[in-house]
Amino acid sequence: MMDELWTDITALFSMANFMVLLRVVIVLAVGWVIGRLAGLVVGRVMRSRGQHRAQLTRRMVRYLVLGATLVAAFSLFGIDVGVLLGAAGIVTVAIGFAAQSSASNAISGFFLLGERAFEVGDIITVGETTGEVLSVDLLSVKLRTFDNLFVRVPNELMLKVELRNLSRFPIRRLDLLLTVAYADDFERVRGILRAVAVDNRYVLDEPKPIIVFTGFGDNGYTVQYSVWVARQHFLEVKASLHAEVVGALQQAKIVIPRPRRHVELSSGAQPLLVRLAPEPAADAPQDT
Secondary structure (H helix, E strand, C coil), X not given: CHHHHHHHHHHXXXXXXXXXXXXXXXXXXXXXXXXXXXXXXXXXXXXXXXXXXXXXXXXXXXXXXXXXXXXXXXXXXXXXXXXXXXXXXXXXXXXXXXXXXXXXXXXXXXXXXXXXXXXXXXXXXXXCEEEEEEEECCXXXXXXXXXCCEEEEEHHHHHHCCEEECCCCCEEEEEEEEEECCCCCHHHHHHHHHHXXXXXXXXXXXXXXXXXXXXXXXXXXXXXXXXXXXXXXXXXXXXXXXXXXXXXXXXCCCCCCCCCCCCCCCCXXXXXXXXXXXXXXXXXXXXX
């Protein structure tokens, strides 16, 4: 038995088989190099159409070249590629039934590639998740949230839910809704809010701030205050503008009213004991 095993090993490493094996190794090495180079070249050509499109195209080209290299290697070994592909087709069908979601994600990846709704580096919101796009792969999109978490979103989900691209345009609008006491003049309030916008260095002069009377509330009239800022300063202005508005209104003795309720009793009800609380000072902080 040992003699037969030694004979088989000797035949395997015979000069003829060694040359075949050497050619296979050379073909695989050359194919790997060509796949890498082709992917890089195609990626650079496609970069002008978007980084995420360049990533996907580069990987597709690399995989195609590697697939052709494997076919050539099998042919050198004398393996019938047609039979191998037939067997692979049967296996693919079997795997397809068990991996329908993966196939759906792959197809969705091509739709995302053609739609170009976002690029690598954009800030997007998908469902309840907001983060920076790290990569757009064949099956999923990788995000990094503002609290430095890694999130993987399947491509199929990207097509089903609402997607917001927060980086698509160079400027964004920040909206604040205010409630002002009925006793305070709206034009005076408008002038104060305009001054706040002028004093904030990140608020743009054009488009101009929007200050409109939006309706009547239970405790005062409501005002929409909207300013435009560059997208890179949006979070900073959002954090500071609320405090600036409250400070300016308090300094001008403009009251931001607290919630109040008016209660009426029927004529047959028993009287209630009512205690009147003093009105808060105009410059005291008010709950909104």
